[in-house]
Amino acid sequence: MKPTIAQKSPYAVDVTAGKTYYWCSCGKSKNQPFCxxxxxxxxxxxxxxxxxxxxxxxxxxxxxxxxxxxCDGSHNAL
Numbered sequence: 001m002k003p004t005i006a007q008k009s010p011y012a013v014d015v016t017a018g019k020t021y022y023w024c025s026c027g028k029s030k031n032q033p034f035c036x037x038x039x040x041x042x043x044x045x046x047x048x049x050x051x052x053x054x055x056x057x058x059x060x061x062x063x064x065x066x067x068x069x070x071c072d073g074s075h076n077a078l
Contacts, residue, residue, distance in 0.1 A: 001042065001043055001044075003025060003026050003027040003044065003063035003064070004026060004027030004028050004063065005027055005061075005062045005063060005064075005075075005078065006024070006027045006029075006032045006033070006061050006062070006063060007032070007061040007062070008061065008062050008075040008078055009061050009062075009075060010058035010059060010060060010061050010070075010071035010075075011032060011033040011058065011059045011060075011061050012056055012057075012058055013033065013056065013057055013058075013059055014054070014055070014056050015049075015051045015054065015055065015056075015057050016051060016054050017051055017052060017053050017054045018051065019050075019051050020048050020049065020050045020051070021034060021048070021049045021051065021069075022034055022035040022046035022047070022048055022049070023035065023046060023047045023048075023049050023059055023060070023068075023069035024036070024038070024039070024046060024063075025039070025044045025045065025046060025047050025063060026038060026039040026042055026044035026063070027063040032061065033059035033060070033061060033069075034046075047068055047069050049068075049069045049070075057070060058070060058071040059071065060072070060074070060075075061075065062074060062075035062078055064078065
């Protein structure tokens with residue numbers, strides 16, 4: 001089963017040190033790029049992303065990244 005492409009570009013998010021964010025891997029969440037439970041009943045599960053330092057990160061929007069939650073440019077091949 002392939003994930004739904006939420007968007008063909010990354011989501012820039014300011015993250016806070018010490019927090020854990022749960023990245024949506026199914027692409028169906030209404031709270032992109034984060035999980036809202038829309039994956040329930042599917043093979044998808046949210047992926048935890050632990051933050052060590054506050055900064056801007058780029059979460060994958062196409063859900064095809066080979067780097068987990070972060071964008072690796074895979075959207076360019078879709």
